[in-house]
Amino acid sequence: MKIPFSPPDIGQAEINAVVETMRSSWITTGPKTEKLSQMIAERCRTEYAACMNSATACLEMALRLMGITEGDEVIVPAYTYTASASVIYHVGARPVIVDVEPGTYHIDYDEVYRKISPKTKAVIPVDLGGLMCDYDKLHEIAESKRSLFSANTDLQKAFGRIVVAADGAHSLLARRADGKCSGELADFTSFSLHAVKNITTAEGGALTWRSIEGHDGEKIKKTLMLLACHGQDRAFKPEGEKPFWEYDVKFLGYKHNMTDILASIGIVQLERADDIMEKRRSIFRRYDEAFKDLGGVETLDHFTRLGSSCHLYMMNIVGRDEAVRNEFMDKMLDLGVSTNVHYKPLPLHTAYKNLGFDISDYPNAYNRYSTEVTLPSYSKMTDDEVCYVIECVRRVYKEMKL
Numbered sequence: 001m002k003i004p005f006s007p008p009d010i011g012q013a014e015i016n017a018v019v020e021t022m023r024s025s026w027i028t029t030g031p032k033t034e035k036l037s038q039m040i041a042e043r044c045r046t047e048y049a050a051c052m053n054s055a056t057a058c059l060e061m062a063l064r065l066m067g068i069t070e071g072d073e074v075i076v077p078a079y080t081y082t083a084s085a086s087v088i089y090h091v092g093a094r095p096v097i098v099d100v101e102p103g104t105y106h107i108d109y110d111e112v113y114r115k116i117s118p119k120t121k122a123v124i125p126v127d128l129g130g131l132m133c134d135y136d137k138l139h140e141i142a143e144s145k146r147s148l149f150s151a152n153t154d155l156q157k158a159f160g161r162i163v164v165a166a167d168g169a170h171s172l173l174a175r176r177a178d179g180k181c182s183g184e185l186a187d188f189t190s191f192s193l194h195a196v197k198n199i200t201t202a203e204g205g206a207l208t209w210r211s212i213e214g215h216d217g218e219k220i221k222k223t224l225m226l227l228a229c230h231g232q233d234r235a236f237k238p239e240g241e242k243p244f245w246e247y248d249v250k251f252l253g254y255k256h257n258m259t260d261i262l263a264s265i266g267i268v269q270l271e272r273a274d275d276i277m278e279k280r281r282s283i284f285r286r287y288d289e290a291f292k293d294l295g296g297v298e299t300l301d302h303f304t305r306l307g308s309s310c311h312l313y314m315m316n317i318v319g320r321d322e323a324v325r326n327e328f329m330d331k332m333l334d335l336g337v338s339t340n341v342h343y344k345p346l347p348l349h350t351a352y353k354n355l356g357f358d359i360s361d362y363p364n365a366y367n368r369y370s371t372e373v374t375l376p377s378y379s380k381m382t383d384d385e386v387c388y389v390i391e392c393v394r395r396v397y398k399e400m401k402l
Helices: 012-022 031-044 055-065 083-090 109-115 135-144 154-159 217-227 260-271 273-291 322-334 363-370 383-399
Strands: 049-052 073-077 094-098 120-123 163-167 188-192 205-209 297-299 313-317 372-375
Touching (some): 031 049, 031 205, 031 260, 049 055, 049 217, 055 163, 055 188, 055 217, 073 083, 094 109, 260 273, 273 297, 273 313, 273 383, 322 383, 363 372
Parallel strands (some): 073 120, 163 188
Antiparallel strands (some): 313 372
């Protein structure tokens, strides 16, 4: 049996929606993009959401909206994909990379507390695998450091503290035990709608934000959309209004808008979201039950109070090393099962080494990475495929005497 790692769950309804949009008079940013934004806001229990062409764009636009720039610092964990940190460089700020908590993939909260300085403007926690960070703890830390905060913009003054800008690329539709949703917990949350995510638009992202005292949410959304489309206000006026062609470039913006073609896929995906999520939860529970007796194998608790979207099923072969992990993955591939690693910590990459970061300063991140394997888990998986993955894990585990 051949088991791919994470194929998208695209059906006839999504195909029909794309065809309908292609036949319409509006295929770029338009009514479908706005509808998807509204649907995401409703799902996340926020007043507004803004769809763009990637989660990376969303996170960067949040930093730019806040006026974070050269001379500022932003805290980010070592254990994440490069997008979480590269956006800090894009706006001209300096990333302060910290380790993760021992035995977890979440940012080390104590280290965040220690690293906040008068230059710190934001922290970017990462909901790795879909398991949400402890946002109550992060807000407590931000509040406790108010005396160090120095505001440079009106929005920064409105917060009066560092901003919690979550990388929620994996956590769309995650919900805590108390009912709070990913998207309403951090000050800003960027979501990915990439092809491998639970809910996809092929490429795309969405940004949500909590209400900011003294600032109109509709105006914030308009500013974000201007940032994402060259700073240009709309090129065409309502029917009958003249001059119908007139437009203005308010500031020098960027090109990050989503198209209605992609948004039409996302609309259908969100309409199917409950079924998609239930299937993923079912797979995670089956894996949990199947591996609980395997000594030396550690998995995340996706059903904890923090809440999870069940995006990635990550397991660690405790007490081993990269060579053993890689051998495990090779043997799984020989049996037809594709696995993956999420992620190489930032300081292991050439780009970050060249910037002076050294993996030896992040032992917890390295220890998690060196033994991590991500198993296939996607909503199109059949019962037989799930059973086969379980069978192969147990077979290789026994063969390697783990």
